[in-house]
Amino acid sequence: MKTILRLSEIDETAKSLVGGKAAALAEMAAGDLRVPRALCLATDFFDRFLDMTGLRDEIFMEYHRKRFEDMRWEEIWDLSLRIKNMFLHTPLPSELSHQLRPRIDRTFRNRPVVVRSSAIGEDSAQFSFAGIHESYVNVRGTDTILKHIKLVWASLFSDAAILYRNETGLDINASKMAVIVQEFINGQKSGVAFSRSPTSEAHMMIEAVHGLNQGLVDGIVEPDRWLIGRRDGRIWSYTPPVTRKSIQADSEGITPSELSQELAERAPLTDREIQGIYRLSRSVERLFGPPQDTEWTYAKRTLYCLQSRPVTTAAVDGDSQRQWYLSLKRNMENLMELRDEIEGHLIPEMQNIAREMEALDLSDLTCQELADELAKRQATFDHWRDIYWEKFIPFAHGVRLFGETYNRQVMPEDPYEFTQLLVATNMQSLERNKMLAGLATFYTTRVMTAAKGSGGETEATAEFDRMLDDFLKTFRNPLWGLDSGPKHRDSIIKLLKQMGDRQPTRPATAHSRKRLERRFLASFPEAEAPHARKLLDLARVSYKLRDDDNIYLGKIEGQMTAALDESKRRLGNRLPVAYQTLNAEEAILLLKNPRLKPSGTAKRQFRGKDVTVTPRQLLGQPAGSGLAAGTARIIEKPEDVFAFTAGEIIVCDAIDPNMTFIIPIAAAVVERRGGMLIHGAIIAREYGLPCVTGVPDAVDLIKNGQHIVVDGYLGIVTVSRDESEEATADTA
Amino acid sequence: MNLESRLKRLFRFQKLGVLATQQERTPYTSLVAFASSDDMRHIVFATPKATRKFANIRSNANVAMFVDNRSNRAVDFRTAIGVTALGSVRQIPKRKNSSLMKHYCTKHPQLASFLASPSCAFMCIDVRSFLIVERFQNVTEIHLG
Numbered sequence: 001m002k003t004i005l006r007l008s009e010i011d012e013t014a015k016s017l018v019g020g021k022a023a024a025l026a027e028m029a030a031g032d033l034r035v036p037r038a039l040c041l042a043t044d045f046f047d048r049f050l051d052m053t054g055l056r057d058e059i060f061m062e063y064h065r066k067r068f069e070d071m072r073w074e075e076i077w078d079l080s081l082r083i084k085n086m087f088l089h090t091p092l093p094s095e096l097s098h099q100l101r102p103r104i105d106r107t108f109r110n111r112p113v114v115v116r117s118s119a120i121g122e123d124s125a126q127f128s129f130a131g132i133h134e135s136y137v138n139v140r141g142t143d144t145i146l147k148h149i150k151l152v153w154a155s156l157f158s159d160a161a162i163l164y165r166n167e168t169g170l171d172i173n174a175s176k177m178a179v180i181v182q183e184f185i186n187g188q189k190s191g192v193a194f195s196r197s198p199t200s201e202a203h204m205m206i207e208a209v210h211g212l213n214q215g216l217v218d219g220i221v222e223p224d225r226w227l228i229g230r231r232d233g234r235i236w237s238y239t240p241p242v243t244r245k246s247i248q249a250d251s252e253g254i255t256p257s258e259l260s261q262e263l264a265e266r267a268p269l270t271d272r273e274i275q276g277i278y279r280l281s282r283s284v285e286r287l288f289g290p291p292q293d294t295e296w297t298y299a300k301r302t303l304y305c306l307q308s309r310p311v312t313t314a315a316v317d318g319d320s321q322r323q324w325y326l327s328l329k330r331n332m333e334n335l336m337e338l339r340d341e342i343e344g345h346l347i348p349e350m351q352n353i354a355r356e357m358e359a360l361d362l363s364d365l366t367c368q369e370l371a372d373e374l375a376k377r378q379a380t381f382d383h384w385r386d387i388y389w390e391k392f393i394p395f396a397h398g399v400r401l402f403g404e405t406y407n408r409q410v411m412p413e414d415p416y417e418f419t420q421l422l423v424a425t426n427m428q429s430l431e432r433n434k435m436l437a438g439l440a441t442f443y444t445t446r447v448m449t450a451a452k453g454s455g456g457e458t459e460a461t462a463e464f465d466r467m468l469d470d471f472l473k474t475f476r477n478p479l480w481g482l483d484s485g486p487k488h489r490d491s492i493i494k495l496l497k498q499m500g501d502r503q504p505t506r507p508a509t510a511h512s513r514k515r516l517e518r519r520f521l522a523s524f525p526e527a528e529a530p531h532a533r534k535l536l537d538l539a540r541v542s543y544k545l546r547d548d549d550n551i552y553l554g555k556i557e558g559q560m561t562a563a564l565d566e567s568k569r570r571l572g573n574r575l576p577v578a579y580q581t582l583n584a585e586e587a588i589l590l591l592k593n594p595r596l597k598p599s600g601t602a603k604r605q606f607r608g609k610d611v612t613v614t615p616r617q618l619l620g621q622p623a624g625s626g627l628a629a630g631t632a633r634i635i636e637k638p639e640d641v642f643a644f645t646a647g648e649i650i651v652c653d654a655i656d657p658n659m660t661f662i663i664p665i666a667a668a669v670v671e672r673r674g675g676m677l678i679h680g681a682i683i684a685r686e687y688g689l690p691c692v693t694g695v696p697d698a699v700d701l702i703k704n705g706q707h708i709v710v711d712g713y714l715g716i717v718t719v720s721r722d723e724s725e726e727a728t729a730d731t732a
Numbered sequence: 733m734n735l736e737s738r739l740k741r742l743f744r745f746q747k748l749g750v751l752a753t754q755q756e757r758t759p760y761t762s763l764v765a766f767a768s769s770d771d772m773r774h775i776v777f778a779t780p781k782a783t784r785k786f787a788n789i790r791s792n793a794n795v796a797m798f799v800d801n802r803s804n805r806a807v808d809f810r811t812a813i814g815v816t817a818l819g820s821v822r823q824i825p826k827r828k829n830s831s832l833m834k835h836y837c838t839k840h841p842q843l844a845s846f847l848a849s850p851s852c853a854f855m856c857i858d859v860r861s862f863l864i865v866e867r868f869q870n871v872t873e874i875h876l877g
Contacts, residue, residue, distance in 0.1 A: 056806075057806035057809075060806060060807060060809075060810060061806070061809050061810055061868070063810075064807075064810030064811060064867065065810065065867060065868075066867070067867075610876065610877030611874065611875070611876055611877060612874070612875045612877070613735070613872060613873070613874050613875075614872070614873045614874075614875065615871070615872055615873070616863065616871035616872060616873050617865075617869055617870060617871035618870060618871075618872075619867055619868070619869050619870035701872075714869070716869050
């Protein structure tokens, strides 16, 4: 059977191999409805591509590198990014290319096209993948079309698609993707028609926008909306949007565009056009039977049907799940709004709150007042942690948006090359580390030398104290021990001695960053360069905030911890066992009830006494290239940071941005939490350290003092039984 | 499923394992039908006494046994599990009501007459540790006290 088909060639036998979207287009074309000219690549073509190139096995290996249930959403995005890069770097075998190229040339010549997904089961009544897979609009030229066909195939493995399939129980390994290459209709007004309104059985609904309908489908352009009687076509209600925006075709692709004042004030459709869409929608429903969700566009006076699918009957639950996964994708406009909110309001507010709390002397409070203050601080922290999830984490998608664009445009071998363009953007933690490095140099060259008898000890110490005070004022956070008390001062001095003994590795040069930036910008047509610059700028802010936001939140958490510490001090000998594990709720109860006794907590045993489980090789994700051997230092609590010795390997659950000041003197980083854009990975790459993230149970399985080898190229951590094994660890 | 469960499942379902023995620095491997105790501390197999592996064991009781579930397809790189059991082996009496004998005969009923032969020895590996390789490069060791 043919694997490249015109719509007229899609018969009953072919329907199961072209996906629901292509089958529907074929049926509409056969039913004399006006649909754009199209070619369809059946799933057999996709299968042959995967099998002839060996990509199927590569994807399978990548997909199963880690158990799905152990992966965080960031890791799933990473997985998706790596698979997408595999597709981009795998050329179409010549046999397939010789079949496809002439068909595209003949059918479309040099006219622009839309490359759409048509996955099997994609648009059924049970599942709606609308928006989950990718479509590319206004693509021109055979080479570019071939590249976008591969991108559509790759979207079968987008993070949203992976998560949605997992949630709905669909087997990703059995998933297949057909692709439609469809003539691009540059419509002046477009939209969606539901032949039965989702909210009322007696009505149908038309949504319309000026320009193309991608903005409407993606939810960034609010449509004009009409509710129309299903039987008689009478308009029952009309709802205009708050503001009218538009998406228009660019020289390549599409772009948000300002509407003229005249259009911005005018509904996109005339009554006559509404009746045209009503008739189209009714015809489509008659053709298929069940109510339809039909995308249409008017090019001049001609009405085209772009695609149609059954209105999903999967209950609201299914759709809300899909919506949540779709929310993982953020568009630039939405991110720009978030940026304004975060930079203009949220961060200043967080700083003010932390400053206000810091100004209060906790030792002046009665126990009752302290309990109230602790409750208030806990509630404040909880509130800001929620905001962190709602606003700051979504804003991190600016990095993802840039990464995906960079890889699509530049097609680098390393799918994380784009991060080099984002580093060194004056992150708070880098500033702090720089100040600490200055303190370390001063302490080891001036204070210690003076103490050995070269003179001026008093002056040097006074100067050092002044510098240390400045530092603590800027980066005060009791959570990680950076407090001004004598105990912490000693700890900081111990750390400074370590830092003074060892110069940290410096990050990527500005030169290579400039080169990559030029390469990225040159990959766009000149007219789109400003948009590309804007995206890069947004990604840099997003990348910087990914680190800084935790520092701001850390300051609030630090004030909560300060109140908790004061509570523990007051509660004193009432806390013989559970002192370290006391949480705010328990402390509040104890402060308010002097006669209440705390309960102790038992530590969970991992296994029986005579059985020990030890790791030999732990598989994670390569997050910073390089190979390093050294002693493991488990960091679980603040004190551990100050026990750290230069040259050790940090092993932790998750690098907290508040503790990244030890990274410059570490040999490598191993982290349980996975992902390429997490703090540990960001900072380790910044300093050029080998880093492996996403190692399940890293903190439980690796012990303090064990010799380990961190392979940041392959993402493997090898635990040596003795040092002599280190040399051969990479060949184990 | 946790590691211990995965390990037990593998040893329950796989019928054959590769036994590694040695004689004066010369390694030797043989495919053997095995069964294991519920607590995984013992692995039993049967061998004719005239074999090279039996001679090797008599000379050096330290052995390794490799058990895996590969299917000779690309998926093995991610889904196969390979386990090396390290320990020392000894010959044990063939008592019909012993639990190890029952385990062996339940798993390999077709080998009952083979095992019953006077020329066949019933062997037991006392396992000291397991080295478990999963997902291509993930290696964990379990040491039994």
